[in-house]
Amino acid sequence: MTGLEFEKPVRDLQEKIAELKSFTSTSDLDLSDEIEKLELRLKKLEDDIYNSMTPWDRVQMARHPNRPTTLDYIPCLFENFFELHGDRAYGDDAAIVAGIAKYHGQPVTVIGHQRGRDTKENIQRTFGMPHPEGYRKALRLMKQAEKFNRPIVCLIDTKGAYPGKAAEERGQSEAIARNIFEMAGLSVPIICIVIGEGGSGGALALGVGDRLFMLENSTYSVISPEGAAALLWKDAGLAKRAAETMKITAPDLRSLGIVDEIIPEVRGGAHRDAKKQAELIDAVLQPAMKELQKTEHAALVDQRYEKYKRIGGYAEQTTGLKD
């Protein structure tokens, strides 16, 4: 299993325990007292390490190669997922998956960024970085959801929109802008959940909604820590510092008033147990869904507007110029 740098002490101890266990089972010497002590120590060590993760640790966790993707969560969270394809104008972008499904018996539209789970799939899905046709497919199905009064669930997990020549030619900017614009006005509930990396405009194009949740170890930022470091300090090596300064973790976004609730993760990260993680998501998603469905459609759009209107930090003096 791929482990992360900051988890090394945990891994070392786990290995030691496993060693002692195999030794006990093959020899006469009984070490179970010793093992019990070590297991207690492991629990404490895990508590220490996973409760004091730095922003950079969380970035690593959010990018973990085994971290569950949209297609890993969908079968755990929804029934009868039926994937639908294409933007009806250019093509089908595999970096976004979308379709209809049932959520606790009720019809919903599900849309999410989709990374590949190996190199081959990553190439096919352009590493989960969508082209304009991906965003337009998402918008087409969101409009369909609105027509049939289905709530929308968006799972966000992308480094950003694909930076390519063809993407620019086909209007990457316009596609992102259009999704933001239209999502602001959809009359059905929209719930967005950042499950991995929330990278810039490419994430926001599936991210305008009534509720925004983030998994405990996910990130959401205007630029990657590496990009920020290169731009601000001309040194991509300062990414660790940028991860702290830029305030990109779930707790940071909660305190900035952007995220409504943090979804806790399985100890050691979502990749340890995708099924259990889906249950933790469900525990937050279901009550939010119930609450939003009670809200009138027009009120939903107004509340969404107010929610975004409030975001920002600035100073204001009254000049007396405004009448």
Next chain:
Amino acid sequence: MAIKNMFTKQKPKKIKYATIPSEAAKQDVPEGIMQKCPKCKKIMYTKELEKNLHVCLGCGYHYPLKAHERIKILLDEGSFRELDAGLSTANPLEFPGYEEKIEADRKKTGLNEAIVTGVGTIDGYPSAFAFMDSSFRMGSMGSVVGEKITRAVEEAIRLQIPFIIFTASGGARMQEGVLSLMQMAKTGAAFKRMSDRGGLIISVMTHPTTGGVSASFASLGDFNFAEPGALIGFAGRRIIEQTIREKLPEDFQTAEFLLQCGQLDAVLHRSEMKEKLSFLLDIHQTGGGER
């Protein structure tokens, strides 16, 4: 300038020290008597250039305009009433060195932020306006820019008048992190609100309009125009070249290139801007109101 005046007027101006830039010109504020076009290197009198709406007389290069210069050449004289001039930048993420940078640009440009908003008229037709200014922090969008645009749109909705924005921005402001990103959603939602109420929105992209600004309000007009030669795009050229491992054509991401790709309604020369906007305001006179 009338042809008959051409020689008589300029003759007495044989000033030998003309090209020596003033102290202010050295700090990026062109106040010299003469100017050299950065593109075709033609040397022109600043006065001449101003008369030509800051467009090179040789090659047609469109100089970037300061917000107040644009107001002066576009709006009816004295019609502009500024909104929210008292909004200023805080440092919401407590980003090191950010306040100093803002303060330096305030001094350099005389602006409070990278945008000026207000209401005014063009040929008597009222409209709300937003003018971005790339001389302030590259025109980047932080909380103040997002809030000022949103409030100007709200004012347009309230007064039932159109909204016209001139964009010039490198994108989201890094020092305000994800708060900058969220301004894309805030302004986008405001545009949607106005659009749903039947309001007319016009976006004119000027050099440069990139990143988070091009991927939000700049692309959301009922009409999307651009000035000739303006750089417009989502991702930066260098990043794209690194990703696709090939060299991009010279004109990639210019206004003309985008027009060919079907991403713009028209590329408008500065000399026809006022006339075209005036025409649109005229034929949409019923627009801008609550339906």
